[in-house]
Amino acid sequence: MSQQIHIAPVAWLSAEQTAAWHAVVSAAMEHDLPGRPLPSAKQVHAQLTTPGLDSRRLFWLATETDGSVVGVAGLRLFTAAGQDHLVELELHVHPAARRRGVGTQLLSTAAFAAQVEQRRSLLTVATDGTAGDAFCTGRDFRRVLTLHQLLLSVAEADDSAADAEYPGYELAGWTGTVPDHLAGTFAAAKNAMNDMPTGDMDYGQSDWDADRVRKMAQVLADRGDTLLTLAALKGDTMGGYTEIVIRAGETRQALQYDTAVVPAHRGHGLGLWLKAAMVRTLKDTYPAIVEIETDNADDNTHMLAVNRRLGFRSQQIVHEYQLDLPGA
Numbered sequence: 001m002s003q004q005i006h007i008a009p010v011a012w013l014s015a016e017q018t019a020a021w022h023a024v025v026s027a028a029m030e031h032d033l034p035g036r037p038l039p040s041a042k043q044v045h046a047q048l049t050t051p052g053l054d055s056r057r058l059f060w061l062a063t064e065t066d067g068s069v070v071g072v073a074g075l076r077l078f079t080a081a082g083q084d085h086l087v088e089l090e091l092h093v094h095p096a097a098r099r100r101g102v103g104t105q106l107l108s109t110a111a112f113a114a115q116v117e118q119r120r121s122l123l124t125v126a127t128d129g130t131a132g133d134a135f136c137t138g139r140d141f142r143r144v145l146t147l148h149q150l151l152l153s154v155a156e157a158d159d160s161a162a163d164a165e166y167p168g169y170e171l172a173g174w175t176g177t178v179p180d181h182l183a184g185t186f187a188a189a190k191n192a193m194n195d196m197p198t199g200d201m202d203y204g205q206s207d208w209d210a211d212r213v214r215k216m217a218q219v220l221a222d223r224g225d226t227l228l229t230l231a232a233l234k235g236d237t238m239g240g241y242t243e244i245v246i247r248a249g250e251t252r253q254a255l256q257y258d259t260a261v262v263p264a265h266r267g268h269g270l271g272l273w274l275k276a277a278m279v280r281t282l283k284d285t286y287p288a289i290v291e292i293e294t295d296n297a298d299d300n301t302h303m304l305a306v307n308r309r310l311g312f313r314s315q316q317i318v319h320e321y322q323l324d325l326p327g328a
């Protein structure tokens, strides 16, 4: 039956096409992850149409003969040195159109495009126990990393660690782009994330400098997202930082982005201090936010311990899958 499906590349998604994309993703999520908050149409539109940092995107739509969109695929091609071997795939098929080969056709099309772009590794994410998990397991993908997705109820969080004293350190916070006088030391602290556990993933690494840090904040601002950062400073040096994002139009959930403590500043509890202080900041300045979502590599024992101490609870397990592309 797969011959009834037409797969077409899309250079630039129209408003109608992003709405169709949103409809497929929402139907897929409702089916696979019942009870999980769905992205809004505005968020999906912003995510698909805002240029990313050091990356570009390719899109495909799978349509029935009557023109209705039943499947979508997006490929993010990284362009920075150190990651230009890599693509990330997003693939969704409407529940009513599954097991007819649509997913397989979209995957082959996207994987072929990645090979043409001379990429060697294709990454995708699937939630444990879902159709996506079975799809990847039955293909040539390898599981390269397992992540715990955790949720914190802000009202029930134990943020008492925010009261701790760290002589010599002070907290600095900002919204959006880092203040100029902290941009250099912030970029240096971001490079500390490069030793984050990534399992067997062929993720490579990209180095941060002040300019790239500002560009990252601009990408989020262009999407309409709010970026909150708290940093622990020792004199002019940043010992660690934590970032929270509230997506455009979001009213209840915040997303944890990076938390990093620079190696020379580890072992004192700065990670917990920063995250507890961030919970307080959210309570004070964004009282409508009721939960924070994060994910942790299952072997990132320090961060898991910090998150459990704050009160984060396991929500689900997700797997990063990698497809090694021939010929690159």
Ligand SMILES: CC(C)(COP(=O)(O)OP(=O)(O)OC[C@H]1O[C@@H](n2cnc3c(N)ncnc32)[C@H](O)[C@@H]1OP(=O)(O)O)[C@@H](O)C(=O)NCCC(=O)NCCS
Binding pocket: 028, 032, 090, 091, 092, 093, 094, 097, 098, 099, 100, 101, 102, 103, 104, 105, 124, 125, 126, 127, 130, 131, 132, 133, 134, 135, 136, 138
């Ligand atoms: C994963 C997904 C894209 C598959 O789409 P699809 O059009 O149903 O895929 P196909 O029909 O090409 O399936 C190919 C094979 O994958 C496996 N598969 C797909 N869904 C499966 C399921 N629910 N249970 C077991 N195996 C499954 C089977 O081996 C299937 O072959 P078969 O139908 O001959 O047994 C779809 O289920 C989906 O949108 N899931 C949500 C998004 C997601 O998890 N994406 C991440 C994975 S890339």
